Amino acid sequence: MNNLKGDRNLYIAALLLCLALFASCTAEKESMYKKSRMLMDTFVTITVVSGSADEADEAIEKAFSSIERFGGLINFFSDKSEVAEINRKAGMSAVKVSPATIDIVERAVYVAAKSGGAFDPTVGPVTKLWDFTKKKKPSGVRIRNNLRLVNYKNIIIDRDRQTVFLKEKDMLLDLGGIAKGYAADLAVINLQGNGIKSGLVAVAGDIRAFGSRPDGGEWKIGVKNPRQKNGSDEIIARISLSNKAVSTSGDYERYFFINGRRFHHLLDPKTGYPAECCRSVSMIADEGVFADGFSTAVFILGPEKGLGLVQSLGMDAIIIDNNGKIHATPGLEGRFEIEENH
């Protein structure tokens, strides 16, 4: 009898152990939650690592809203945006704007100054002469005329009064070359404020990563092949990142051909014509706004001058030049891998 009782206790213990094992399997585990939304005329995808689907969903929705609000302020094509108001009042009066607008205009001017005008947020009067969907190349005279309006030094920011003023009439401020990176920064701040420790925000190809993947590893970012031929060579390289932003400027986004020559949307603010030294530039920086702005600047400057600028800024870059050669800064060693099919 006694023996039987002992056996019974042993079985109950074994049963409890099994149940405990099963319970540990189903315990709340951190996983990745991903959502996409059309914002700022592009696809925005936010991935977060969280132990709860509800928490992840709520944080992602709030981050989407922060991008949407910001997009409304700086939309070049909407009459209601603050940027449109700044452009309407060009040469006339300063315009009072929200702190986020002041902030991004300051950063745009900083990138322009650091790159010696290779990136210029006032290139708009020249850009609008080109039509990449209708394959329209403007005449040299019209380009030269409008180039006179391109000069970031004529953007006057008054921090105290919270105003922005364009000195010359018909000048155009276009933050499109920097806004998506800035939006990724905003979303990351928003996610962190809502308790998210790790995640990835991709505003089209402008990406900012923070924390690590659920498996503890770094985030893996593919770099698009600028001369993709088929479905199997879409990615030319991979970078592993944590707490960094990456943006790419490429000549394959908007372009047309005339007599075999490629005309693309990355115009040199000094000449008004597309810069021809690179196929693509991927810039890695701490903040999305700088990755975005400097990727354009380095593209315009070309591999040699561009790499000089990247290193003087203490950032990293992958430059694919017009011969297809891949240049990477030493800082990327060990976290950068070229695909086998190249």
Add this chain to the structure above:
Amino acid sequence: MRRRALKEDLRLKKIIKNITLADWTLLLVLLVVSVAGIFITKEALPRGTDVTIEINGEPAYTFPLNVDRTIPVSGSYGDTLIEIKEGRVRIREAHCPNRICVKQGWVSKGVIICLPNKILVIVGSGGGDKPGKEIDAVTG
């Protein structure tokens, strides 16, 4: 014949009578393990065989990739025809200005995007790759 059946019956009764607590425990453990197995395999298996269609950023449909079908989806530029055939998917017809989505052709992994119509077609996990080689996002 009848005697034989009776004998079988007696044998079964004997077995049931001899079932110990250990047998019940074993049965319960097996049950728990098999139910857990359903959830574990569901989590562990890669899901690269579905086509998800998102409209305006919201998931609208999910179809298996191995069943051929054509799906009309309405957007800002009228109906867009999405075709699933032989394990691949394409946008067969669209009325957006540039038709970049149509030109992209057949896709068996990754994403087709139609910006003007705000339609996103995702195959599997959206860029699913070999294990360990997967990419979280693409820049460019």
